[in-house]
Amino acid sequence: GGGGAAGARRPAAAPKRIILVLAGVEAQVRRVTLPARSEAQARAAAPLMLRGAIAAAPEAMHYAIGDPVDADGARLVAVVAKARMQRWLDICGRHGFEPHSALVDFTIWPTAPDAVEIVETAPLTLVTGGARGGYAIESGLAPSLFPRWFDAVRAEAHTVRIAADRQAWRSALAGAAVEDLEEGDPLAILAEAAVAPPAHAPELLQGPYAPQADRRGAGRSLTLWRLAAALALIAVLLQIGSLVFAGMRDARAARETLALAEQDFREARPDVRRIVNLRAQVRALLNSAEQSKNHPVLAVSEPLIAAVQANPLVRIDAVRHTAPGRRVLVQVSARDLQALNAAAQTLREDGAALTTRDLAPVEGRHAAEWEFEVP
Helix, strand or coil: CCCCCHHHCCCCCCCCEEEEEECHHHCEEEEEECCCCCHHHHHHHHHHHCCCCCCCCHHHEEEEECCCCCCCCEEEEEEEEHHHHHHHHHHHHHCCCCCCEEEEHHHHCCCCCCEEEEEECCCEEEEECHHHCEEEEECCCHHHHHHHHHHHHCCCCCEEEEECCHHHHCCCCCCCCEEECCCCCHHHHHHHHHHCCCCCCCCCCCHHHCCCCCCHHHHHHCCHHHHCCCEEEEEECEECCEECCCCCCCHHHHHHHHHHHHHHHHHHCCCCCCCCCHHHHHHHHHHHHHHHHCCHHHHHHHHHHHHHHHCCCCEEEEEEECCCCCEEEEEEEECCHHHHHHHHHHHHHCCCCEEEEEEEEECCEEEEEEEEECC
């Protein structure tokens, strides 16, 4: 009969497809060009392409590859610690779930091709440029990371759409075309996106984590209405030390997550012997890194190295800086005076505020002092 009471309904069928969506804080995502013929080839090449960009031993990390987004083979690579990946799968197993797919939240968030979106989900903020990648991190830290990330995608992203505290982001968004983003339920948006993820989103269940049967292609071809009754979406959105989304509370998982975060922190900073407040210590290190990148010597290093590489007869003999000023003195020498002049000209053409002064010859080499005024 069609008019039975709710209690007379049949039990819901067991979910046939389970998708694990990891918060972006669990992964680092980079866009690289890997014109490989197969996913396996691209995944094998990824650690070499990202050497130096990931602050962890390659053998401790799991590399997952998205589909190419252009003819040159540009694609997203998601990097997750193997221990952390396995721990999430173990947590799912304890709850009776076996994921058929695993994705990173900001890689599946629906975004216009020419836009970047910023979504505060409390306690995390998600930043995504679609096929250009993105990141997710504690909301208080997200603005400080944005300018450098946005510089890399600015040429392709003409608009920033934001659903977050505009005041907190004012400095980070300086110079960008900003629009308000209509707010919705982040969990619902991610659930719908996970049903049919974009091709650029790396599938984390690759390589050693791949299911016995590859169901990804079939899952993408199914429409939302066909999956509505069969889909179980596990939204694992975390902050350091807790799981908070749609009422999810799992104290055991929270403790395990915190332990993994502390383990990662100790591997990255073995000099820190005691962890008292992990969040505060991470924030302090990020602030320190932000200040360090503005150091005058670092500011002149890249153009200086480029100038010497273009003029290999030039040798850097000394670099001096006296705090708190912004002036950097560099002593250089070469057997060929023209090489010194050419290197100085290269720096000026690159926009360096440079003053040169000849010095007495050193070991039969022409010598000079270059003075940089760093803004």
